[in-house]
Amino acid sequence: MVRVDGEDGAETLIRVRNLDKRYQRGSEEIHVLQGLNLDVGRGEFVAFMGPSGSGKTTLLNLLGGLDVPSAGSITVDGDELTRMSAAKLTRWRARHVGFIFQMYNLLPVLTAFGNVELPLLLTRLDRAQRRRQVETALALVGLADRMDHFPRQLSGGQEQRVAIARAIVADPSFLLCDEPTGDLDRASAGEILDLLTALAREYGKTILMVTHDPRAAERADCVLHLDKGVLVEAAGEAARA
Amino acid sequence: MKYLGLVLANVRRKKTRTLLTVGSFAVALFLFGLLAAIHFAFYQGVEVAGADRLVVINRVSIIQPLPVSYRERLLQLAGVQAVTSANWFGGVYQDERNFFPQYAVDHESYRGMFSEFVIPDEQWQAFAGDRQGCVVGAALAQRYGWKLGDRIPIRGTIFPGIWEFNVRAIYRGSRPGDDEGQFWFRRDYLEERGPEWIKGLVGWYIVRVGDGVDAAAVSRAIDERFANSPFETKTEPERAFAASFAKQMGNIEALILIIGGVVFFTLLLVTGNTQALSVRERTTELAVLKTLGFSDRFALLLVLSESVLVAGVGGLAGITAAKLVTPALTQALPGFTVFLPTWDLVVGLFLALLVGLAAGLLPAVSAMRLRVVDALRRV
Ligand SMILES: Nc1ncnc2c1ncn2[C@@H]1O[C@H](COP(=O)(O)OP(=O)(O)OP(=O)(O)O)[C@@H](O)[C@H]1O
Ligand SMILES: [Mg+2]
Numbered sequence: 289m290v291r292v293d294g295e296d297g298a299e300t301l302i303r304v305r306n307l308d309k310r311y312q313r314g315s316e317e318i319h320v321l322q323g324l325n326l327d328v329g330r331g332e333f334v335a336f337m338g339p340s341g342s343g344k345t346t347l348l349n350l351l352g353g354l355d356v357p358s359a360g361s362i363t364v365d366g367d368e369l370t371r372m373s374a375a376k377l378t379r380w381r382a383r384h385v386g387f388i389f390q391m392y393n394l395l396p397v398l399t400a401f402g403n404v405e406l407p408l409l410l411t412r413l414d415r416a417q418r419r420r421q422v423e424t425a426l427a428l429v430g431l432a433d434r435m436d437h438f439p440r441q442l443s444g445g446q447e448q449r450v451a452i453a454r455a456i457v458a459d460p461s462f463l464l465c466d467e468p469t470g471d472l473d474r475a476s477a478g479e480i481l482d483l484l485t486a487l488a489r490e491y492g493k494t495i496l497m498v499t500h501d502p503r504a505a506e507r508a509d510c511v512l513h514l515d516k517g518v519l520v521e522a523a524g525e526a527a528r529a
Numbered sequence: 530m531k532y533l534g535l536v537l538a539n540v541r542r543k544k545t546r547t548l549l550t551v552g553s554f555a556v557a558l559f560l561f562g563l564l565a566a567i568h569f570a571f572y573q574g575v576e577v578a579g580a581d582r583l584v585v586i587n588r589v590s591i592i593q594p595l596p597v598s599y600r601e602r603l604l605q606l607a608g609v610q611a612v613t614s615a616n617w618f619g620g621v622y623q624d625e626r627n628f629f630p631q632y633a634v635d636h637e638s639y640r641g642m643f644s645e646f647v648i649p650d651e652q653w654q655a656f657a658g659d660r661q662g663c664v665v666g667a668a669l670a671q672r673y674g675w676k677l678g679d680r681i682p683i684r685g686t687i688f689p690g691i692w693e694f695n696v697r698a699i700y701r702g703s704r705p706g707d708d709e710g711q712f713w714f715r716r717d718y719l720e721e722r723g724p725e726w727i728k729g730l731v732g733w734y735i736v737r738v739g740d741g742v743d744a745a746a747v748s749r750a751i752d753e754r755f756a757n758s759p760f761e762t763k764t765e766p767e768r769a770f771a772a773s774f775a776k777q778m779g780n781i782e783a784l785i786l787i788i789g790g791v792v793f794f795t796l797l798l799v800t801g802n803t804q805a806l807s808v809r810e811r812t813t814e815l816a817v818l819k820t821l822g823f824s825d826r827f828a829l830l831l832v833l834s835e836s837v838l839v840a841g842v843g844g845l846a847g848i849t850a851a852k853l854v855t856p857a858l859t860q861a862l863p864g865f866t867v868f869l870p871t872w873d874l875v876v877g878l879f880l881a882l883l884v885g886l887a888a889g890l891l892p893a894v895s896a897m898r899l900r901v902v903d904a905l906r907r908v
Contacts, residue, residue: 345906354820355902375824382822389905393817397538407821409531454821 290334290510292519294325301462301494302328302351307360309346320346322517323360328462333488333495335505337522338514344498347514348464351496352385353377365461382410386455390467392447394439400426400450401435407458425453429483445476452483462494463487469504481507532827536834543807547839550803554843554885555850557796558877562851564785565873566858569706570866571781572772582642583748584770585734588761592617594730595760600635603734606750608742613638614731616719620683620692622673629669631683631712633719635731642735645703652677652698660718662697666709670699672860683712688723706868735767793884800888804836808892815896816904825897832893833886840885841878848877 291297294305304326311318320343328334336344349355350362353369362369364384372380386407394403404425408418426432429449439447448468455463465484469477485507487493497508505511511522540547585603587593594616603612618631636657640648648664655677656662665675675681679696694714702709720728738747748764755762765773808815815828851869858867 349902352820378819378822378824381820387820389817393813393820393905395538395814395817397542398535402534402538406535406818406823409535410822415531 289327289329290332290512291327292325292512292521295327297327297329299329300327301330301332301365302326302496303361303363304351305361305363307347307350307362308358309343309350309355310358320517321350321357321360324518326512326519328494328496330494331488331492332510333485333493333508334497335508335511336496336498336514336519337500337502337505337511342514343517344514345466348466348496348498352387352464353381382407382458384461386458386460386463388448388451388455388463388465388468390470392439392444392451392471394447394450394454396439399436399438400431400442400453403439403450404453404457406454411458421457422453425457426450428456429453443476444472445479448472448476448480449483452480452487456487456493462496465495465497465499467498467500469499469501477501477504532831536831536838539807539811539831539835540838542811546803546807550800550839551843551846553796553799554840554881555847557792558844558847558881559851560792560847561789561877561880562848562855562869562873563858564789565877566851566855566867566869568781568785569868569870569873580766580768581738581740581744582767583736583738583744583751583764584767585736585751585762585764586770587733588752588763591733593760594727594732595734595762597729597731599731599734599755599760599762602754603736603751606747606754608738608747608750609736610739611638611642611737612734613642614716614734615639615713616716616727616730616732617687618683618685618714618719619687620685622681622683627673629710629712631714632732633716634713636713636715636717639713642737645707646700647703648698648700656697656715659695659697660715660721661693661695663694663712663714664698664700665696665713666711667699667701668709668859668866669712670696672710675699688719688727690722692722706866706870708866710866736764793880797884797888800836800840800884801891804832804889804892805895807835808832808896812899812904815899816901819899819901820905825899828899829893829897832896833889836889836893837882837885840881840888844878844881844885847881848874 289297289299296303304324307321307324307326308319309321311320324347336347338344346355350357353372357370360370367380369377369380395406398406401422404422405418408421413421423432423435426435429452431446431449431453434442434446434450439450442450468484469480472480481504484495484497488495488509495508497504499505512519513522585595585599587595597614600612600614603609614635616633618633620631621627622629640646640653656664663681669675675696677696677699681694681696683692683694684690685692700709716731736747736751738744744766748766751764752762818831819825819828852874855867855869
């Protein structure tokens, strides 16, 4: 159950309270997030929409522990992010978050296999265990036969699928996707969305996805709009609720 | 170890650039190796000098002689174990360019003094049995193609005329770097054929002190013994003697230090710049690694290890090449033993790694400091 009203829901994985984020640009202060509340349950697939500059990326960065809020709290599975040191946050990120970017952000010098293996290098798994897990992840995104390809030898859609494999290979608590289909043609975008939907439905992954594309948002259980620094449920959603 | 793949992949990213950087290190270390070897050639006497040997020369200067009678008097001094003597001959073989030292030696005591030079007994016997015999170093023999039994004409400069010698023995150094470029012949032959004034005079004495004897005290005792005589002496450890002898060749050490310093400094700037460039180019990649949970320290170490790896590979290649060409240099530089001691190999490699580390430091720190949100927003 996704809530944006700040009321405590049951079975919450991610709990955000009174989240504030301000940026200082010269003398001007930009108040991007203004007391934002959010509760996301385990296994939920949430889409965030909103105009450019409304703070969607900012929100994902905060949820992923890449940035710290100006005020408010973020709790994931009982861990309070704002209380963690930078080093602790880095380790937390490795264990709990899978990132998927608009520009794929694969390392060009590594093969698909090497890219997907990266998060596992931070675990205690030995070589054989890592190999097995990478192969499983790549098979899941349908690229078992492209393991030894470098990113430049793959299409955009394939690159993004490798990125998804990389995001899920260490079995994180949730996935953060920032416009995962923003750079793809319609067919490839459809494949990526199918994949994300399957991850949510069949594997019970918790997914938070920013998108500009209504067709992408449609796939989610719930669409939230970022408006004037807070989240509001989409009209249809509210009606349904 | 599991990160090695990542390091290697990054090093291979720009092959040409990496090769050029590796090449810079190789060239610099090659040069370093050559300088070290040439330095050794000038100071070889210092490097291999015996710690238990003293050199006794005329107090006025090395070119002033000492009486032959001093030998017995030296042997009487406490702590002195053995004494031998030599004269500088200063002859020329075929051509002025063919420089090598020739010594007229006391053949009865010379071999025992320099036990680092290995000579087969029967050859030494042949030398002892031939007044016109000579002993040559293996490198010298190789350079001029001399064999046992060959007759070698040397034109005297101090002692006029063409002097002919029979090669009776060839000696080898027992340690790497031992001087195999000397030419010894018998002092009695010099007295016999030489001018009247040389009779009863030697160039210098070499004295060996016994085990556990204070060499400095023996030095003082020798010089006191001959004080206020017509031939006062100056006694120094062989090492110090060789060092002061090398200094006469000019301050080669300072020259080498300056050249080496400039080369390494240039190398530092060039590779530092390359490393900075390579880090700047992959700001996004480093940010992605951090996003995935790699620590700031990891980013630092990643960049540093790339830099050090390149430096190590290049350095090793360069110093190995230098080591390989030094034997040829010995052939090309008559009178010198060009040898690259292992110690200098280690120092060179260490310097290369140090430069690699220093060159990678600033870029590595900026990789460490990189903030993910800023880096990802920039693209
Ligand atoms: N480091 C920063 N310093 C100053 N201002 C910033 C910084 N990061 C973001 N902003 C500002 O915060 C606002 C929200 O940015 P954000 O990137 O979150 O928007 P977004 O909703 O993701 O937009 P888009 O749809 O274009 O990706 C923007 O006005 C942006 O200029
Ligand atoms: Mg954005």
